[in-house]
Amino acid sequence: MIPKLVRLSRSAPKDRPLAWDRYWAGIKATGAGGEVLWDAGTDTEFLGYQDVLLRHLDPALPVLDIGCGHGSFTRALAGIFPEAVGVDISAHAVRRAAAESQGLGNVRFEVRDMTSPGAGAGFDGGANVFIRGVLHVLDQAGQSALVQNLRLLAGDRGTVFLAETNFPGNPVEYVSHLGATPRSIPAPLERAIRGLPMPGRFGPQERAQLLSPAEWDLLEDGAIQIETNPATAVEGQGCVPGYYAVLRPRS
Template identity: 30%
Template sequence: MNVSSGYREAWEDFWAATSDAPGEAIWDADPSLAAQPHSELLLPYADASLPVVDLGCGNGTQTRFLATRFARAIGVDLSHAAVALARRADTEGVAEFARLDLVDGEAVRALHERTGDANVYMRAVIHQSEPEARPAVAAAVAELVGEKGRAFVAELTPAAKDVIRRAAESPQGPPPKLRRVLDHRLKPASATEEEVPELLRAAGLTVLVCGDTALAQTEYLPDGTRIALPARWFVLAGRGGA
């Protein structure tokens, strides 16, 4: 199984049109607002001597931070252009980057064979994946975690749609970074409240702890308020790892 050509092309086009400037993508928040607090939730349950794999790494901002917390950091993304951006941004070579289609089970298994059991960081990937691909995305997390690894997964809830809609319908129109998302046919917050935990459990993952949060964005409302999208986070163990 692979993602559809339309989905792949939408992401390739988005990242190809994105410059090297930090924060140009609406979700490219500073790690102090993303990977740093998220890793603090994960690390009490994880073995930091294992690698960490950042699924849907984009331009690698969070991956580079994760390299300061884990022995080895690997960022993977569907888009060739995103991987190229990530490699250029990693001027000190602290992380590794590669293209990976998360629904390609054979490719995911091959990565697991190279890394062994690993920790996983995945921020807002399931909710924008094609519905038919979501079980495979959850299965990719389980495959990479194996028995020894742990995962941190954060996904937008349906309430995020209301925040996005209000921002898009402001009198001034959608903020520029949100407009880019919409213009590239990307569909945020399309998973239901129950779907994400059900997918994770069906993949054989065990929820160790979870909670509510909001994912900070790099765009602001007309009144200057930073856009933050309601989300739910999970720390997970694989089969035999609970």
């Protein structure tokens, strides 16, 4: 399987913003049976987060969904916060998210590279932040730059919730978990391998290094299951082991 994976992943653009925008430009269908690898098409995973969000995040503040993709989690967040703003580096993702959210009054989307200095501008009173599946796709410099922006975004009142995949194996074990065999690769997985940078993992160790206890209060964390597109699943493996954490910047 390794030569096949190497051959497929060779076509992914090295320029990450370009890779993400091309990926989203090619997506024709989201939701159950769609083409997006990390989209289960249900709200089950979000419902599992809801109590944690309500416990720690100020319900009077807006929430920013960083790396919102097609906006399914942004729309769910709009059900519990006064305003939900989805931001993504890909203009095609933002266009799709907006199109899928028509009729929802308290949701909007913007193109922002959240690793750029000042990318959180406009939320000066403090905002809550929701991040799912973004830190593990950034390189180290991108992660550090994003965390600088998280500090400014959260300010004195905001809180950060993150949920990331934390798969313990190597890339071959990871794609096998998602249904790849030497003979075939599920279409949503193949699309991601062909077009996107290889993801890493993000767990307690990575969190402690990136969001150090000297600068961030850890309010809660633990293991979760990140739901994936059911088209990729071998029996009982429609989820990837993941990690969540809730943090607030120390003042």
